[in-house]
Amino acid sequence: MGLAAAKKMPKAQRRDQLLSIALDIVRDEGTDALTLGYVAEKAGVSKPIAYEHFGTRSGLLIALFEQLDQQQIDQLAAAIAEAPKRLEDVARVVSDAYMACYQSIGAEWSSISAALRGDEVMDEIQCGLIDSYVDLYCSILAPYTKITADDLRLRCVGIVGAAEAISREMIRDKLEEKAAAAVLQSLIVTWLSK
Secondary structure: OOHHHOOOOOHHHHHHHHHHHHHHHHHHHOHHHOOHHHHHHHHOOOHHHHHHHHOOHHHHHHHHHHHHHHHHHHHHHHHHHHOOOOHHHHHHHHHHHHHHHHHHHHHHHHHHHHHOOOOHHHHHHHHHHHHHHHHHHHHHHHHHOOOOHHHHHHHHHHHHHHHHHHHHHHHOOOOOHHHHHHHHHHHHHHHHOO
């Protein structure tokens, strides 16, 4: 599609289109191939449009990273809303949702994260994401445990770290998705039962 063929879109829709194209590039060609110019070319728009949306390549990678993160949060929220209200069931839903999401976006997530290592803004975002996951898990799991809020927070830090490590084993084909989710569920139940 040539630049003349690109139709005018609302800004939010254009941003979504550019992010979708960028994610396809990461999936098909890796993060090294991802540039704002290449995304613009694939979208059939001028480079300034891509720069207007993301500013820099890092800005584009961060936007992709945040989009993937939001997908994971949305999937988890939907699954939790349907879960029976017992620790074992909530732990299963949390674990299944985490591993399913990681299975579907884990390779891209890891590639994007690796491409942004050392970027100050990304370092802050990753720390913020960890904190937000810990807070999310605390709010989801608090009704099902009698441990103190401080202990729950520390254990949720461990759960988030364990989930990341277990999911990496899964992505490396050392563990099937169902087994990875079962291990995480068992860990959550064991750490929070009292």
